[in-house]
Amino acid sequence: MSRIALIGENSIGYVDTLINIWNNGDCAVLLDWRIPFQITLKMMYEAGVKTCFIEKDIFNKIKESITGSIEFITYEKQNRTAKLLPNYIYDKFQSNYSRNEAVVIYSSGTTGKSKGIILSHFAINTNADSIINYMKPNTNDCIYIAKSLSHSSTFTGELLVALKMRMKLVIAPTIVPPRYTLNNIIKFGVTIICLNPTLLSMYIDEYERNKYCLSSLKTIYVSGSVLNDNIYNKAHATFTNISIYNVYGLSEAGPRVTAQRASCSKSNSVGKPINGVEIAIVDENGNLVATGEQGIVHVKTQSIFNGYICGKVKQSLYKDWLNTGDIGFIDINEELHIIDRIDNMIIINAHKIYPSTVEKQILLCGEVSECVVVDVCIHDKTFLSCLYTGAIIDERAIKKQLSKYLLKYEIPKFFIHSNEIPRTLNGKISITDVRQIIEKRLNEQLNANCRSRKKL
Secondary structure, three states: OOEEEEEOOOOHHHHHHHHHHHHOOOEEEEEOOOOOHHHHHHHHHHOOOOEEEEEHHHHHHHHHHOOOOOEEEEEOOOOOOOEEOOHHHHHHOOOOOOOOEEEEEEOOOOOOOOOEEEEEHHHHHHHHHHHHHHHOOOOOOEEEOOOOOOOHHHHHHHHHHHHHHOOEEEEOOOOOOHHHHHHHHHHHOOOEEEEOHHHHHHHHHHHHHHOOOOOOOOEEEEOOOOOOHHHHHHHHHHOOOOEEEEEEEOHHHOOEEEEOOOOOOOOOOOOEEOOOEEEEEEOOOOOEOOOOOOEEEEEEEOOOOOEEOOOOOOOOOOOOOEEEEEEEEEOOOOOEEEEEEHHHOEEEOOEEEOHHHHHHHHHOOOOEEEEEEEEEEEOOEEEEEEEEEEOOOOHHHHHHHHOOOOOHHHOOOEEEEOOOOOEOOOOOEOHHHHHHHHHHHHHHHHHHHHHHHHHO
């Protein structure tokens, strides 16, 4: 078995090449084509890749910067617009439950260096089976892939599900305006689409502007990051005849862990564990916490990953189950709620602050569309700060409002307005870029104030 890299935009040629890699008994290292090539090259060497299949158009753009001994083999996309996956692809695919490596998928790297996550054929196929169990799709359904196939949620939860069920699947470019996808939903009679909160918000805005007839669409699944209450409520108010379900997971778990269904979607939770999965919420000492109490989410799953290309697994605090690094709680309906990443926890003057808790209250205060709360260092002092979009707010008024629901140390010192929130390639918020924007703006303000005082 060899590890074979695969780089390309979503296309029929991409899926065809992936299945060829598997049928040859090799492991596919899936690399996002939007990552700067020198970083991609380092990932390939780290994973021990000697051969890389790459989309021809992409290869032509980077071929002058190729160094080293990796062999690059080009393939054609086969489609530049949205197309249904052809029958011959389904015929080539074979379910595989061996423990051999199937894929290496790189994490988003929002909190540090991206990790190469190794998943076996058994892990991804059993996880896909569990997803089929709660989705309950049939051969008349049609799923539309709107996110990159190099990410585990799209790869296992959409592509594998469609291949196993031989259900119609629309392969389309991903970097497109919302109207492109909404028009294709109508054109192909799409019944299922999986989105992240950013895409969902964009589609809501586009739908409200033009009122598309999405009569075929039955279900929207949302994953990738925590869906804030504003978007959750807006989505249900906008798409009134469409079921909208949150799902949760992480690549290390295959990836799916929990999902909402009709029977467990009473609030903005992420539902209950899927087949073959158990969850536990524990404190820092590994003790189970009470219902409704926050703790660290641990997962027991048959779809557990084989390990990382480099790096250590986060220490388990409970029965050697997978430590997800997420903070969450289970409500009285036995549904899981994800609060934040433990890595995102901010400590200022010995106070522990979860940004998502603060962000949730800010979003309820008025005209703020999106916000991100981070710690920033200005003149060797650390302050809680907020970058937000929407209408420019009255800081004094919003701080007064927040004081009714938050502790004094949870209220941001600074609020910085922005036209947009910086994001990574897969749509997740880039905390590093947010922090840099805030620090730059605050330093500019401080310098301007200093110049004003000198003039006086």
